Amino acid sequence: MQANSASRSVVLAAGLAALAVTWAIVRLNSQLPLHLWTQAWLHPSLEDAQQLLFHYSALPRLVTAVLCGAALGLAGTIFQHVLRNPLASPTTLGVEAGAQLALVIATIWAPFLLGVGREFVAVAGALGVTALIFAVSSARGFSSLTLILAGLVMSLFCGSLVVALKLLNQEYISSLYIWGAGSLAQQDWSAVTYLLPRLLGCAFAAALLARPLVVLTLSDESASALGVSLRWLRIAALFIAVLLTAFVTSAVGIIGFIGLAAPQIARLSGARRFQERLVVAPLMGAGLLVLVDQAAQASSGSFSDFLPTGAVTALLGAPLLLWLLPQLKSSSNDLAPGFIAPATAYRPGILFPLLMTGLVAVTLASILLGRSTQGWSIADGEMLAALAEWRVPRTSVALLGGAMLGMAGVLLQRLTRNPVASPEVLGIGTGVAIGILLSMVISTAPGRGLQLAMSSAGAFTVLAFLLWRGIKSRSAPDQMLLTGIALSAFLDAIIVSFIALGDPRAAQLLAWLAGSTYRADATTAWMTLAIAAPLLLAPPFFSRTLDILPLGEETARELGVDLRLARLAIMGLTAFLTAASVLAIGPLTFAGLVGPHLARAIGLRRAFEQLIGAALIGAILMILADWLGRIVIFPFQLPAGLVAALIGVPYLIWHLTRRGR
Amino acid sequence: MQALFRQDGTEDRTDSSGLSGPMFEMEGASVSIDGHVLLAPTSLTLKRGCVYGIIGHNGSGKSTLLKLLGRQAQPSGGSIRYAGTPVEDYGARAFARHVAYLPQQTPATTGLTVRELVRFGRYPWHGPLGRISAEDHLNVVEAMQLAQLDDLADRLVDTLSGGERQRAWIAMLVAQDSSFILLDEPTSALDLAHQIEVLRLLRNLSRSRNLGVVAILHDINMAARFCDELIALQRGRIRIQGKPDDLMRSDVLENVYGIPMEVIRHPASEAPIGFAR
Numbered sequence: 025m026q027a028n029s030a031s032r033s034v035v036l037a038a039g040l041a042a043l044a045v046t047w048a049i050v051r052l053n054s055q056l057p058l059h060l061w062t063q064a065w066l067h068p069s070l071e072d073a074q075q076l077l078f079h080y081s082a083l084p085r086l087v088t089a090v091l092c093g094a095a096l097g098l099a100g101t102i103f104q105h106v107l108r109n110p111l112a113s114p115t116t117l118g119v120e121a122g123a124q125l126a127l128v129i130a131t132i133w134a135p136f137l138l139g140v141g142r143e144f145v146a147v148a149g150a151l152g153v154t155a156l157i158f159a160v161s162s163a164r165g166f167s168s169l170t171l172i173l174a175g176l177v178m179s180l181f182c183g184s185l186v187v188a189l190k191l192l193n194q195e196y197i198s199s200l201y202i203w204g205a206g207s208l209a210q211q212d213w214s215a216v217t218y219l220l221p222r223l224l225g226c227a228f229a230a231a232l233l234a235r236p237l238v239v240l241t242l243s244d245e246s247a248s249a250l251g252v253s254l255r256w257l258r259i260a261a262l263f264i265a266v267l268l269t270a271f272v273t274s275a276v277g278i279i280g281f282i283g284l285a286a287p288q289i290a291r292l293s294g295a296r297r298f299q300e301r302l303v304v305a306p307l308m309g310a311g312l313l314v315l316v317d318q319a320a321q322a323s324s325g326s327f328s329d330f331l332p333t334g335a336v337t338a339l340l341g342a343p344l345l346l347w348l349l350p351q352l353k354s355s356s357n358d359l360a361p362g363f364i365a366p367a368t369a370y371r372p373g374i375l376f377p378l379l380m381t382g383l384v385a386v387t388l389a390s391i392l393l394g395r396s397t398q399g400w401s402i403a404d405g406e407m408l409a410a411l412a413e414w415r416v417p418r419t420s421v422a423l424l425g426g427a428m429l430g431m432a433g434v435l436l437q438r439l440t441r442n443p444v445a446s447p448e449v450l451g452i453g454t455g456v457a458i459g460i461l462l463s464m465v466i467s468t469a470p471g472r473g474l475q476l477a478m479s480s481a482g483a484f485t486v487l488a489f490l491l492w493r494g495i496k497s498r499s500a501p502d503q504m505l506l507t508g509i510a511l512s513a514f515l516d517a518i519i520v521s522f523i524a525l526g527d528p529r530a531a532q533l534l535a536w537l538a539g540s541t542y543r544a545d546a547t548t549a550w551m552t553l554a555i556a557a558p559l560l561l562a563p564p565f566f567s568r569t570l571d572i573l574p575l576g577e578e579t580a581r582e583l584g585v586d587l588r589l590a591r592l593a594i595m596g597l598t599a600f601l602t603a604a605s606v607l608a609i610g611p612l613t614f615a616g617l618v619g620p621h622l623a624r625a626i627g628l629r630r631a632f633e634q635l636i637g638a639a640l641i642g643a644i645l646m647i648l649a650d651w652l653g654r655i656v657i658f659p660f661q662l663p664a665g666l667v668a669a670l671i672g673v674p675y676l677i678w679h680l681t682r683r684g685r
Numbered sequence: 686m687q688a689l690f691r692q693d694g695t696e697d698r699t700d701s702s703g704l705s706g707p708m709f710e711m712e713g714a715s716v717s718i719d720g721h722v723l724l725a726p727t728s729l730t731l732k733r734g735c736v737y738g739i740i741g742h743n744g745s746g747k748s749t750l751l752k753l754l755g756r757q758a759q760p761s762g763g764s765i766r767y768a769g770t771p772v773e774d775y776g777a778r779a780f781a782r783h784v785a786y787l788p789q790q791t792p793a794t795t796g797l798t799v800r801e802l803v804r805f806g807r808y809p810w811h812g813p814l815g816r817i818s819a820e821d822h823l824n825v826v827e828a829m830q831l832a833q834l835d836d837l838a839d840r841l842v843d844t845l846s847g848g849e850r851q852r853a854w855i856a857m858l859v860a861q862d863s864s865f866i867l868l869d870e871p872t873s874a875l876d877l878a879h880q881i882e883v884l885r886l887l888r889n890l891s892r893s894r895n896l897g898v899v900a901i902l903h904d905i906n907m908a909a910r911f912c913d914e915l916i917a918l919q920r921g922r923i924r925i926q927g928k929p930d931d932l933m934r935s936d937v938l939e940n941v942y943g944i945p946m947e948v949i950r951h952p953a954s955e956a957p958i959g960f961a962r
Contacts, residue, residue: 584781584809629796
């Protein structure tokens with residue numbers, strides 16, 4: 025039986041690899057007839073463009089795909105085995121994103137490091153992220169859920185940092201962009217000669233460790249009883265997996281999810297033992313990546329060099345992640361449904377005037393205070409009149425967007441009973457982005473009305489999916505977060521593919537995705553106000569229901585809350601609020617996470633107070649972010665949404681570590 | 686709309702002040718999930734002003750029965766009527782004005798004070814937007830007094846002891862001013878003194894407000910002491926139903942619990958006491 029299933033999985037892996045290679049051969053054959061291959065491979069004729077393409081592009085691309093796929097499959101297998109976590113992989117632990125961030129930083133500020141060896145830079149970044157997510161999850165007893173959650177959040181964070189750096193350094197952008205997205209396109213054999221010895225070394229080391237690693241299948245106590253030093257064994261194995269990931273990332277960028285999919289498929293096909301998976305998973309990985317790469321080339325036609333294979337693997341991999349999520353067992357260390365405890369000091373009578381004062385202060389600062397070539401300047405008189413035309417609209421757009429997000433966050437946290445829920449973290453902002461994308465597809469010049477309708481529908485769909493999954497899984501908060509993040513990875517992949525395919529509308533989408541306020545003019549500001557005013561007035565009417573909902577379904581039903589109606593109404597309102605705010609200030613702002621949290625932490629416990637407080641704090645945060653984005657790197661500007669994300673993500677990670685007990 | 690609710694509410698009250706009042710009638714109600722029978726077709730009539738104790742093994746269908754009455758679960762077959770009307774025909778809040786329900790595990794109440802929790806009991810009356818009336822206030826004050834929570838009113842519920850917390854939740858049900866209160870093991874986490882305290886409170890409420898109380902209880906002697914009627918379930922069926930005196934016999938208890946039991950009389954009060962032999 026055992027032998028049977030093992031051989032079956034080997035046959036399956038070999039079959040997959042054969043299928044992939046056959047397809048590659050058929051496609052190559054259409055480019056260059058079979059009988060010319062040997063010649064083209066060994067001594068390409070310099071007169072024949074097809075032979076040159078074969079030798080310097082098609083063939084190295086195929087070999088690179090095989091090498092990267094196998095390496096990621098091996099890395100994923102080791103991660104999953106050592107961490108005893110079926111969802112661990114280079115992508116879900118954020119290791120790829122860490123390597124990428126380090127490389128981008130080095131490219132911009134320390135190019136000489138790349139001369140010393142780009143692999144060292146990538147390894148440093150990958151190790152840094154690994155250390156960080158272990159620190160976060162150690163605060164919660166190394167819960168599997170927390171580890172993956174921390175990894176995905178770090179992925180998100182590194183991703184947005186990379187975007188910020190690219191925007192700041194336009195001169196590098198084209199090369200950074202193509203590489204970072206995981207393109208397998210090759211011009212010579214350098215990637216292969218770079219990867220081959222390094223990956224072989226890692227594979228050799230992994231083979232040496234294979235036997236001692238098997239004991240990790242046992243519990244820690246029995247393993248130590250067998251005389252294996254677990255600590256060093258784990259560290260050594262993880263180091264190999266991190267190295268594999270870093271090498272691949274430094275050569276071709278992020279190829280997401282292969283490292284998750286290959287070991288999983290190996291396991292499902294019957295490779296139950298670790299040693300079997302060590303062989304089968306790399307085979308599967310190589311076959312998968314070649315298949316995906318061929319499909320990407322075949323489907324994108326003349327754009328094949330621009331559709332990064334990494335975007336396609338993300339497109340396929342994110343649904344896989346969603347499907348696998350229920351496998352993660354919750355532990356007592358995970359977040360409990362409920363809320364962060366408020367401070368004991370409780371005086372909303374003083375807090376509201378304070379928050380109002382804060383809002384007025386940042387608004388004034390944002391309108392009056394700026395930087396010029398001569399240093400800081402306070403606008404007055406004529407200068408103010410001139411500048412107000414620019415500064416007032418963007419400040420009001422930031423204010424309204426932040427306020428709407430703050431309220432949406434309160435609605436979400438109370439609706440889902442999830443203390444870390446927010447439109448940004450649950451991927452609802454990405455739903456809005458898809459809605460906008462669709463409105464661009466439907467109409468060549470979509471009006472504000474169509475955009476709002478489509479993006480609200482997108483937000484509502486994401487929210488409905490999350491709630492449906494949440495009710496199915498008895499609404500464990502961490503599960504819901506993971507579902508949200510996996511969902512946004514999927515939707516992101518759709519957007520990246522759309523942009524990469526060279527659609528002319530992509531530029532418009534890209535600018536908006538970064539969350540900028542600097543295109544706001546008087547018309548946009550008035551329009552935003554017209555949409556925001558009714559939406560901001562609505563949530564307080566739900567405050568009594570919102571007070572009861574966190575007590576759970578049974579109590580809510582017992583008290584006569586019509587759950588279906590209440591959920592539907594609050595979901596609809598959240599969708600509208602998120603859509604309107606995301607249209608104004610972009611999807612990645614974190615005002616919807618930080619606003620409700622801070623409001624509660626300073627003592628605003630009841631729904632009504634929390635709604636108002638979160639709106640005020642959200643508005644303050646966004647104005648501040650907009651202002652900082654304007655002055656920090658003067659004369660250039662950072663999008664406000666990006667600045668807010670750079671504040672919000674560390675806040676989220678800090679919160680995850682704090683929720684241990 | 687608000688006026689309509691109020692009228693509705695006043696009407697309920699005049700109706701419920703009658704001595705016999707509305708009652709629960711179950712007719713062949715059953716629950717099965719994936720072919721597994723949790724509750725066989727069951728018929729049962731429950732009256733106001735009476736304390737019912739539901740006893741039986743774990744998994745005998747006690748909670749399922751209570752959830753059916755409280756509309757927390759849907760029957761797979763049969764019907765449940767309240768005051769002659771099928772329970773599913775009531776609106777969410779209308780039903781909550783008649784029947785209150787306390788789950789076995791009360792949820793976490795992070796950041797709520799006792800007074801705020803008890804006020805939630807008035808939601809069925811004032812609804813999401815209705816004005817909070819003097820009567821709402823009166824009911825909250827009265828419920829807190831009955832449950833002896835006056836000194837704890839501004840404490841956070843999460844910081845209370847188990848017994849105090851249970852009293853706070855029961856006060857919320859009392860403020861709901863319903864005709865029936867359903868409680869799933871209200872005494873399971875409490876020590877002896879608090880068990881007696883809670884059960885005494887429920888019996889007094891039943892007498893003073895003509896309230897129907899249906900409680901799942903583990904301790905057969907407590908149930909016999911405080912209930913007017915006991916309902917014993919076994920494997921999803923009502924095995925026996927009657928006055929505590931009729932049930933407190935060794936042969937009946939052996940039948941219900943499936944182990945040898947004996948009943949003696951309390952030397953002073955003559956109350957029956959059952960125990961495993």
